[in-house]
Structures are given as C-alpha cells and as structure tokens.
Amino acid sequence: MSATPAALAAFAAQWRARTVDALHPWREQAMQRFLRLGLPGTRDESWRYTNLRRLAAVDFVTPVEELPGTAPAGLELPAGSPPEALRIDLVNGYPQPASLPKLPGLTLRSLRDQTRDDAADLSARLGAPSDSEQQRVALLNAALFVDGLHAIIDGSLDVPLLLVHHTRGPTPNTSAHPRLLIEAASGSRATIIEWHVDTGVGGTLCNSAAQIALAPGAQLEHYRIFSAGPAATNIDSLEIRLAANSHCKQFTVALGGALLRTNLEAHLDGAGAELENFSLLVGSGARHVDCLNIAAHHAPHTQSRQTARAIASDTSRVIFNSKVIVDAGAAHAESQQSSRGLLLSAGAEIDTRPQLEIHTDEVKCAHGATTGRLDPNMLFYMLSRGIDRATAQSLLVYAFLADVLTGMSSRETRAAVEAQLISQLPDSELLREFR
Amino acid sequence: MLKIENLSARVAGKDILNGIDLCINAGEVHAIMGPNGSGKSTLAQVLAGREDYEVTGGRITFEGQDLLAMKPEDRARAGLFLGFQYPVEIPGVNNVYLLKAALNAKRKAAGLPEVDAYEFLALIKQKMKFMEMSEAFLTRGVNEGFSGGEKKRNEILQMLVLEPKLAILDETDSGLDIDALKIVSKGVNSLRDARRAVVLVTHYQRLLDYIVPDHVHVLSGGRILKSGDKSLALELEQRGYDWVKASRVA
Numbered sequence: 001m002s003a004t005p006a007a008l009a010a011f012a013a014q015w016r017a018r019t020v021d022a023l024h025p026w027r028e029q030a031m032q033r034f035l036r037l038g039l040p041g042t043r044d045e046s047w048r049y050t051n052l053r054r055l056a057a058v059d060f061v062t063p064v065e066e067l068p069g070t071a072p073a074g075l076e077l078p079a080g081s082p083p084e085a086l087r088i089d090l091v092n093g094y095p096q097p098a099s100l101p102k103l104p105g106l107t108l109r110s111l112r113d114q115t116r117d118d119a120a121d122l123s124a125r126l127g128a129p130s131d132s133e134q135q136r137v138a139l140l141n142a143a144l145f146v147d148g149l150h151a152i153i154d155g156s157l158d159v160p161l162l163l164v165h166h167t168r169g170p171t172p173n174t175s176a177h178p179r180l181l182i183e184a185a186s187g188s189r190a191t192i193i194e195w196h197v198d199t200g201v202g203g204t205l206c207n208s209a210a211q212i213a214l215a216p217g218a219q220l221e222h223y224r225i226f227s228a229g230p231a232a233t234n235i236d237s238l239e240i241r242l243a244a245n246s247h248c249k250q251f252t253v254a255l256g257g258a259l260l261r262t263n264l265e266a267h268l269d270g271a272g273a274e275l276e277n278f279s280l281l282v283g284s285g286a287r288h289v290d291c292l293n294i295a296a297h298h299a300p301h302t303q304s305r306q307t308a309r310a311i312a313s314d315t316s317r318v319i320f321n322s323k324v325i326v327d328a329g330a331a332h333a334e335s336q337q338s339s340r341g342l343l344l345s346a347g348a349e350i351d352t353r354p355q356l357e358i359h360t361d362e363v364k365c366a367h368g369a370t371t372g373r374l375d376p377n378m379l380f381y382m383l384s385r386g387i388d389r390a391t392a393q394s395l396l397v398y399a400f401l402a403d404v405l406t407g408m409s410s411r412e413t414r415a416a417v418e419a420q421l422i423s424q425l426p427d428s429e430l431l432r433e434f435r
Numbered sequence: 436m437l438k439i440e441n442l443s444a445r446v447a448g449k450d451i452l453n454g455i456d457l458c459i460n461a462g463e464v465h466a467i468m469g470p471n472g473s474g475k476s477t478l479a480q481v482l483a484g485r486e487d488y489e490v491t492g493g494r495i496t497f498e499g500q501d502l503l504a505m506k507p508e509d510r511a512r513a514g515l516f517l518g519f520q521y522p523v524e525i526p527g528v529n530n531v532y533l534l535k536a537a538l539n540a541k542r543k544a545a546g547l548p549e550v551d552a553y554e555f556l557a558l559i560k561q562k563m564k565f566m567e568m569s570e571a572f573l574t575r576g577v578n579e580g581f582s583g584g585e586k587k588r589n590e591i592l593q594m595l596v597l598e599p600k601l602a603i604l605d606e607t608d609s610g611l612d613i614d615a616l617k618i619v620s621k622g623v624n625s626l627r628d629a630r631r632a633v634v635l636v637t638h639y640q641r642l643l644d645y646i647v648p649d650h651v652h653v654l655s656g657g658r659i660l661k662s663g664d665k666s667l668a669l670e671l672e673q674r675g676y677d678w679v680k681a682s683r684v685a
Contacts, residue, residue, distance in 0.1 A: 376487070381523045381577075384483045385537035385593065386511035386544070395536075399527025399576070 005056035008039055014062050014175075015143055022119030030129040031143035037136055046134040049319040049351055050261055050290040055233060060205060062144070063092045063169035063176060081195060082412035085162035092167060093147045093178030105155020105188065111148040111179060122150075125181060126211065130239065134263050134292055138237035141177040141209035148179035153188045153220075160191040160410055165208060167196070167232065172203030180210035184218035184246070191410050193223040197256075202231035209237040214246035216270060221249040221409055227256035227420050230285060237263045244270030244299070251408065254281045254289045254318075255420050264293040268302035268330075279308040279339075280404040280417070282424050283316025283348060290319040297330035297363075308339040309401050310371075312348035323355040324365060331362040341371030342400050344393075398422075436461045436632050437482075437502075437601055442493035443657070444481050451477040453657035454493070459601070462629040466643055466668060467636045469654035470676045475636045476520055478654070479605040483517035484510050497601065511537070512544035514600030518590040518607050520636075525577035530589070531559060533577050534596055541597060562595045565625070567618050583610035591622035602626065603634045608642040620645030640672040653679045 015031050039056055040047040081087075086103060089096040100108040114122045129142050149163065167176045182192060198204050206228070214220055226234050234257050240248055254260050266275050281289045295304035310318040324335040341350035354367040374396050382392035401421070408414035437459040444452040451474045459465055469475050481488050482495070484507030495502040497515060505513065525533070539549045550558075563572060566588050578586050587607050594602050604623065608616055623633060623646050635646060643651075643665060651667040652659045653676065661667065661679050671679070 375523070377523045378525050380483075380485055380507065381519065381525065382528075382533065383507040384511055384517050384519075385533065385597070386508050386540040387533070387536050388508050388540065389506075391536065395528050395532075396525070399525060402527030402576075 005039060006059050007056045008035070010058070010060040011140060011144065014060070018062075018144070018146075021115050023115050023123055026123040026126065026129070027143045030139040033129065033131075034136065034139035034143060037139075040133075040136050044133055044136075046292055046321070049317075049321075050259075050288065055205065055259070058173050058205070060173050060175035061169070061171070062146070063174045065092075065094055065146070081164075081416045082160055082162060082193070082410070084412060085160040085193065087162045087164065088149065089164045089166060090149060090178050092169070092174075092176035093145060095147065095149050103157065105153060105157055106161065106190075107152040107154070109150045111150055111181065112146065114150055125150075125183070130265070132265065134294070135237055135239070135265060137207055137235050137261075138209045138239075138263070141179055141207050141237065145177045145179040145209070148181070150181045150183075151192070152183045152185065153190045153218075154185035155188055157190040160193050160413065162193045162195065165194060165196045165206065167198045167204040167206040167228065168201070169204055170201065172201055172231065174201070175205040175207065178206070178208045180208075182210065182212045182220075182222075184212070184214045184220050186215040187217045188215075189219045191221040191223075191413070193225065193410075193413055196224070196226045196228055196234055196236070198228040198232040202229045203233075205233045205235070207235045210239070212238070212240045212248070214240070214242045214248055214273075216244045216246060218243070218246045220247070221251075223251045223253065223410075223413055224262070225251075225253040225255065225417060225420070226260050226262070229256065230258060232257040233259040235261045238265070240264070240266040240275070242266065242268050242270060242273035242275060242302075245272040246270065247274045247276075249276045249407070249409065250278070251404070252277070252279045252281075252291060252293075253417055254279075254283075254291065255417075255424055257287065259288045261290045262292070266293075266295045266304070268295065268297045268304065268333075269299055271299045271301050273299065273302045275304040276407070277304065277306045278404045278407050279306070279310075279320060280401055280421075281308065281310040281318045281320060282421065283310070283312035283314075283318040283350075284424055285314050285316060287316045289317070291321070293322045294325065295323070295335065296325040296327070297333040297335065298327045299329065300331045300333070302330055303334045305336045306338070307403055307407065308352070309404050310339070310341040310350050310352070311344060311397060311400065312341070312350050313344035315345075315347040317349040318351075320350075320352045321355070322353070323357065324367075325357045326360055326363050326365065328359040331360050333360075334364045335366070337367035337369075338403075339369045340400070342397065343371065343373050344397070436498060438496045440494050442478075442481070442495060443491045444477060445489045445491050446477060446487070450491070451657050452481065455654075455657070455659060457652065457659060459632050459634065461600075461632055463650065464627065464633045464635065464646060464648045465650045465652065466648040467634060467652050467654055468638065468668065468671060471638075473654045474657040475654050476605055479517055479520075479603050479634075479636050482510075482603055483507060483515065508540065509544075511597075512541045516594050516597055516599035516602045518587075518594060518602065518604040520605040520609065522578050522586040522590055524579050524581070526579045528577050530572055530575055530577050531556075534559065534593055537593070538596060558596065562592055565595070566592045566622055568592060584612065584615040587611055587619055588615065588622075591619050595622055595626060598626070600630065601632050601634070603636070605636045606638065607635070608637055608639060616642065617645060640668045643668045655680055
C-alpha cells in the first residue's frame with residue numbers, strides 16, 4: 001500500500017473521533033497494530049489474490065445510529081429466509097429491536113450495553129486481539145465497532161437464531177463494523193445464521209467480525225450467508241474456538257456483493273473437537289470472492305473436514321484457500337480438504353490452494369482440489385433425453401453444489417439458501433421446479 | 436423411419452465410419468454386430484447427436500426430417516432414444532426429476548400439457564415394478580451408485596417412460612447376468628409394435644435369443660459388410676467376424 005491511502009486516513013479519523021468507552025485500552029491495542037500493519041495488500045501472503053486498491057481510495061465514514069424501533073419496518077428480510085427463526089436485525093451493528101428477546105437457553109446482550117456495564121468481563125471474553133496476518137481487518141473491527149451482539153447459549157435451541165446484518169448509510173462510503181461474540185456452553189445445541197445484506201444505497205463496506213467459543217460438548221451449526229447488492233463489499237473475520245468434544249458445523253455461503261473476503265480461523269483446542277466446514281462460493285458478474293479457511297489442530301483426536309464448491313461465471317473470480325495446521329500436540333488428528341471449482345465462462349477464474357502444515361507424525365490428512373468445466377458426458381446424457389441445454393446446464397451446476405447443500409441440517413436454512421442460489425445461476429428460473 | 440445414406444464420421448481426427456447405408460422401417464428390430472472398434476458405438480452416438488463426433492459425409496433422415504440438422508434434444512423429442520453403453524452417473528440430479536423433465540420436454544414439443552405429478556409417479560412406479568427395480572431408485576441421483584446391471588435397467592426404464600419411435604440400444608446387454616438380461620429383454624419386447632423400431636448394438640448373439648431381430652448387420656471398419664436375417668447372427672457366433680471380412684475380400 002502507498003504512503004497513506006485515503007481509507008487508512010479515514011479509519012484513523014474515525015478512531016480519533018469516536019467517544020472513548022470502557023474498552024478503550026483493548027481497542028487502542030488493536031488500532032495501533034492495525035495502523036502499523038496498514039491495509040492488507042497483495043504482498044501479504046493471505047491477501048495475494050485480493051487487491052484492495054479500490055477500497056483504499058475511499059474516504060470511509062461511520063454511519064449514524066438509526067433510532068431503535070424505526071428501522072425494522074424498513075428492513076427487508078432476505079428472500080426465503082427461515083420463517084421460524086428468532087430474528088434479530090443488526091443495523092450497522094446496532095441490534096434491533098433494542099430490547100432483545102429472551103428464549104430459554106439463550107441470553108442476548110448488546111455489546112454496547114456490556115461495554116458500559118462490565119467492560120473488564122467483556123474484554124476478558126474477547127481476548128487479546130489476534131496477531132495473525134489474515135485477521136488484520138478484524139483489528140480494525142475491534143477498534144471501531146460501536147455495537148454488536150453477545151449471545152450465550154446454555155441450552156438446546158429449538159429454532160435457529162437469525163442475525164440479519166444490514167449495512168446501510170446515506171452514501172456509498174459508509175463503513176460498518178458489526179461484531180458478534182457467541183458462547184456456546186457445555187452440552188448446548190444451537191443453529192445460528194448470520195445473513196449479510198445491504199439496504200439503501202449500495203457500495204457500502206461491511207467489516208464484520210465474529211468470535212465463537214464452544215465449551216466442551218457444545219454443538220453448533222453456524223451459517224454466514226452473504227447476499228449483499230452488486231456494489232457492496234463484505235469483509236468478514238470469523239474465529240471459532242472448539243473445546244473438547246465440541247462439534248461445529250460451519251457454512252460460508254457467498255451469493256452477493258462486488259467484493260467479498262471471508263476469513264475463518266478455527267482452533268481445535270480440546271481433544272475430540274470436530275469442525276465441519278462447508279463453503280459455497282458463487283461468482284457471477286464481476287464479483288470477486290476470496291475465501292480463506294484455516295483449521296488449526298492443537299489437541300489430540302481432533303477432526304476437521306473442509307468441503308468447498310466454487311462456481312464462477314461471467315468475469316468473476318473465486319479464490320479458495322484452505323489451510324490445515326496440525327500441532328505437535330495433536331496426535332491422531334484427522335483432516336480432509338475437498339475443494340472443487342466449476343468454471344462456467346471463459347472469462348471467469350477460480351484459484352484453489354489447499355495447504356497442510358503438519359508437526360506430528362500420527363495424523364491422517366487428505367486433500368483434493370479440482371477445477372473444471374461441466375462434464376460433457378453428463379450434459380450429452382441429459383440432452384439425449386430431450387432436456388434443453390440451458391436446463392441441463394443449470395441442473396448440473398446445481399448438482400455440483402449438492403455436497404454442500406446436503407450438509408445443511410437446517411432444512412429451512414437450506415431452502416433459504418437454495419432460493420437465493422437459484423436466482424444467481426444462469427437460466428435459474430428453469431430450476432425452480434426441481435427443488 | 437430411419438434412412439442412413441453413405442454416412443461417414445470422424446472422432447478425434449480419426450475416420451471411424453466410412454460409408455454406412457441402412458434403412459430401418461417401423462415395426463422392425465435391427466441388430467448391428469461387429470468386432471471391437473468397428474464403429475458400432477460411434478454410429479449410435481452420431482444418431483443421437485453427440486457433438487464431438489464429426490459427420491464428414493452422407494445424410495440421415497428420420498421420419499422424413501434431416502436428422503443431422505437437429506440438435507440432440509430435438510432428436511429425443513422427435514422420438515429417438517439412445518440407451519447408453521456406459522450410462523453416466525449424475526450425483527445431485529434426481530432420477531425421477533430427470534425423467535419427468537425428459538417426458539415434459541417431449542410432451543411440450545408435441546403440444547401436450549405437462550404430466551401431472553401424481554400420475555407421473557404412478558407411471559414410474561408401475562414401470563419400475565415391471566423392470567424389477569428397487570424403490571431406492573426414486574430418491575437417488577441419476578445412476579448414482581448403481582451397479583452396471585442397474586444402470587442398464589434404468590436405461591430401459593427411461594425408454595419405457597419416454598416411449599420412443601426409434602430406440603437405439605448400445606450394448607445394453609453387456610455386463611448383465613442372465614436374469615437381468617431377461618428383464619431388459621422383456622422391457623424391450625414390451626415396446627415392440629408396428630409403429631416403432633429398435634436398433635440393438637451388440638457383440639453377442641445371446642441377446643438375440645431374447646429379442647429376436649428381423650435384420651442383422653455386420654459392421655466392420657466403419658462399413659456394413661453383410662446383412663441378413665437372424666440366422667446371420669448364429670452363423671457369426673459359430674464362424675466369427677473374420678469369416679465375414681474374408682468373404683468380403685474374396
């Protein structure tokens with residue numbers, strides 16, 4: 001990055017302008033580190049495929065808080081989103097409704113309230129800001145987040161918790177930094193869906209960050225679905241910590257926006273912890289999707305499985321980087337990485353890079369990565385049955401994604417994702433009857 | 436129904452068919468036999484419209500239409516069916532959806548409304564019973580995890596649902612045990628009538644014990660070297676293909 005990009009100066013100005021709150025020492029640590037490192041650039045290993053030059057030139061501003069109670073009426077629910085879910089809207093990070101609902105087994109608090117009431121406890125839960133290169137933008141979120149949600153799950157939730165992230169502002173240089181802290185207590189079970197949209201003027205930046213901690217034996221299915229408008233930028237940093245015998249199924253679904261960068265850093269801290277990670281990455285138009293997933297095994301008998309399916313059409317570009325790290329103390333760890341890419345046009349590009357870093361001998365690690373076009377044999381078989389080419393191609397594209405879709409235990413969420421997905425695929429209207 | 440005149444075709448730069456002449460009338464069953472690499476499967480694929488098979492000469496008319504000018508899907512809708520030698524697996528695309536889409540495409544082309552979902556399921560179940568197929572078929576992806584024999588049965592099931600005018604069955608008998616062969620033959624025979632025709636591409640005379648052909652052709656080197664009635668198949672079984680090639684040279 002050049003000397004002082006407009007964006008960096010703007011973020012520094014936002015930092016100086018904000019009201020000092022009780023988390024200030026924690027935030028300052030993050031901001032100083034962020035300013036020292038600067039915006040990520042293609043020289044940084046984990047950002048080499050994604051050029052933030054366009055963003056760097058933007059003079060970002062913080063949106064003003066919308067009055068609680070006025071916003072939800074104007075907030076659109078993503079098409080097909082699960083009707084039964086407990087829905088909270090986060091407008092630029094501010095939870096709506098302001099008085100958060102209660103459910104047995106679920107405690108929800110606004111991070112702003114918690115900062116005011118018990119900053120020491122909160123900063124302990126948030127932990128030290130991450131040092132890792134790929135979490136760099138999360139540092140910016142740590143410094144600038146104004147609000148967000150803290151969810152504690154200590155029971156079995158019957159309905160999914162649907163968190164709809166809205167990024168909106170009067171001008172396209174609006175930037176929001178919503179933050180989530182999710183703690184799943186021992187033995188708890190829940191499904192949490194984060195759904196990112198942008199409403200109002202397009203072209204906004206959402207730099208979201210979520211930290212999820214699973215206590216021993218906790219089970220969580222987590223979705224992050226990005227379906228913002230065609231001009232939006234989403235950068236999302238997700239950190240998951242898994243204690244012994246906990247199980248997390250995580251889905252990353254890219255269906256919208258102009259530029260989308262997702263980070264996942266999962267730490268399998270306790271023996272027997274299991275991570276199943278699914279990525280469904282759809283590039284269309286000129287969209288740029290860059291997904292980086294890291295699974296770090298720190299304890300014995302931990303398991304991680306990563307399944308990624310990427311599709312790119314038009315002049316879109318999809319990047320899928322996955323990395324598995326097995327520490328010396330993680331004997332008998334098992335990991336699988338399967339990534340497949342499907343190119344639907346000559347101008348599209350898919351880059352996949354599975355990586356392994358193993359520091360012990362007693363492990364089973366497998367990985368496979370392929371990228372190609374639609375199988376001509378499958379296509380001809382369908383044509384020979386009288387099915388027109390457009391429908392046949394759509395069906396094959398859809399089928400290509402089946403490995404991720406069938407992994408979704410929440411039928412409602414799957415239906416919602418399918419509804420969004422179908423609107424993204426070429427000739428998708430032909431597919432509706434096949435759902 | 437089908438008239439092939441002096442057809443030649445090339446696959447991956449190699450001439451495979453070198454002047455085929457064949458006339459198939461409604462109500463007839465033709466068997467095309469021949470050694471490996473003689474061009475049998477190429478002929479079947481060319482008839483179905485496989486695009487990477489380049490037709491370098493000749494013409495084909497199907498029901499008075501120029502078949503070579505038609506897209507594969509239009510050929511299917513016009514009543515041509517290819518039973519594949521190696522049916523592909525398409526995980527994620529349900530068997531029933533595929534078949535329903537195929538039937539509806541055909542009905543649409545004929546100006547008929549879409550098939551009613553319940554009637555369709557009843558039809559499928561009836562045909563599945565006839566073909567002695569397991570219910571698992573209904574929920575699985577196209578040919579997904581099917582054994583070789585199940586895949587071939589599925590081809591015949593599709594044929595029975597689509598009721599083509601002309602069925603071209605490419606080595607439908609290969610990989611079948613004797614029981615499956617009987618079931619597949621039963622399926623094919625059930626479709627035989629005065630309005631339809633069947634082309635059986637096969638290596639072995641055995642299939643022809645169950646589906647008795649009206650005409651047998653020997654294909655070798657991309658040409659039909661000899662045609663006859665069902666007795667030709669028996670003679671081939673006894674004397675081998677070299678006998679035909681030798682008599683041709685002589």
